[in-house]
Amino acid sequence: MREEVLKIYDEVVAANPNxxxxxxxxxxxxxxxxxxxxxxxxGELGxxxxxxxxxxxxxxxxAHPFKSHGxxxxxxxxxxxxxxxxxxQLGAYIQKGYEYVCSLPPK
Structure with missing residues (x-):
């Protein structure tokens, strides 16, 4: 399952030049x-x-919580x-994530 999700994730991310x-x-x-x-x-995407x-x-x-390393x-x-x-639609949500972090003060 993780490999399938990774393939989708890679494809969606590669399609966005940002x-x-x-x-x-x-x-x-x-x-x-x-x-x-x-x-x-x-193999969960957040x-x-x-x-x-x-x-x-x-x-x-x-909206279910996303966990990583517990x-x-x-x-x-x-x-x-x-x-x-x-x-x-997945690509649109990842783009929204990108826009959101770009609106935060730089780290």
Missing amino acids: FERKGKTMPYTSANGYMFSLLNKD VRLSKVDIQSFDQTYG ATMREYVLIPESLLKDKT
């Missing part, structure tokens, strides 16, 4: 000193969103399987 995938064993994207998407060891985007995401998909990642939502099948 950022690139980093990390060999723990794939992620980052900008402005902040991570905004992450594939955990369980995206960091603004409060407004989390509310919208929750209404559509149900810790709940604040401001991250767990990407459900149904969204993994919609690469265009």
Whole structure:
């Protein structure tokens, strides 16, 4: 399952010229000193969103907490399987994550 999610994640990230995938064993994207998407060891994908985007995401998909290494990642939502099948919409949410971290003060 993790390999399937990684393939989708790589494809969606590669389609966006604003950022690139980093990390060999723990794939992620980052900008402005902040991570905004992450594939955990369980093969789950999480995206960091603004409060407004989390509310919208929750209404559509149900915002479940995203965990990595046993810790709940604040401001991250767990990407459900149904969204993994919609690469265009998944890409839009990763873009929203990128825009959100770019709006934060640089680290």
